Amino acid sequence: MTRPNARLSALADGLLEAGCIKFGEFTLKSGLKSPIYIDLRQIISHPKLLADVAQAYLPILSTLRFSRIAGLPYAAIPIATAISLAGNYPMIYPRKEVKTYGTKAEIEGEYQAGEMVVIIDDLATTGGSKFEAIEKLTSAGLIVKDVVVLVDRQSGAKQTLEQAGYNLHAVLTISQLLDHWEATGKVEKSRIEATREFLRSQ
Numbered sequence: 001m002t003r004p005n006a007r008l009s010a011l012a013d014g015l016l017e018a019g020c021i022k023f024g025e026f027t028l029k030s031g032l033k034s035p036i037y038i039d040l041r042q043i044i045s046h047p048k049l050l051a052d053v054a055q056a057y058l059p060i061l062s063t064l065r066f067s068r069i070a071g072l073p074y075a076a077i078p079i080a081t082a083i084s085l086a087g088n089y090p091m092i093y094p095r096k097e098v099k100t101y102g103t104k105a106e107i108e109g110e111y112q113a114g115e116m117v118v119i120i121d122d123l124a125t126t127g128g129s130k131f132e133a134i135e136k137l138t139s140a141g142l143i144v145k146d147v148v149v150l151v152d153r154q155s156g157a158k159q160t161l162e163q164a165g166y167n168l169h170a171v172l173t174i175s176q177l178l179d180h181w182e183a184t185g186k187v188e189k190s191r192i193e194a195t196r197e198f199l200r201s202q
Helices: 006-017 040-045 047-061 076-087 128-139 157-163 174-184 189-200
Strands: 021-027 033-038 068-071 091-094 116-124 143-152 167-173
Touching (some): 006 167, 040 076, 068 076, 116 157, 128 143
Parallel strands (some): 116 143
């Protein structure tokens, strides 16, 4: 059992209370029925939680070498902005749609080719969506080695990224969250077990 420390425990409870992580029956984009749904976009409606989330990334970022952070659209842009303010890190972000007017920028914000950037995202599942962003950033001459997320769903993203030469760092893993909520009784044991079973079958 790997329970998070006191500060991360409070963050785990904050995510649950804000409805960022729900238990029930949900149909995922893949069509699979899941007993858990993680929607970290809800964080933006809870300023205190957003500030706490930003603070939780800082200990990981303090161990990495980089010139600026790159928030991934759309869910991670407010999180990256909060991290930028909390840690005084310059921020950029790769656009989802390329701008067809003005500067036609693929990446917003100021940067120099050759700089090291750390990707900030909210969630890691399989890791697939990260490669699109990595490609945009590296095409602009930026160097990417690390990806930092709030929650690792432990569905293969770490291994997929590592095989491609990137490091995934997570503030919290789904196992830590489930262990914490089980130990504190915040979530019914049957829901915890159903979620663990679902994750094992992935």
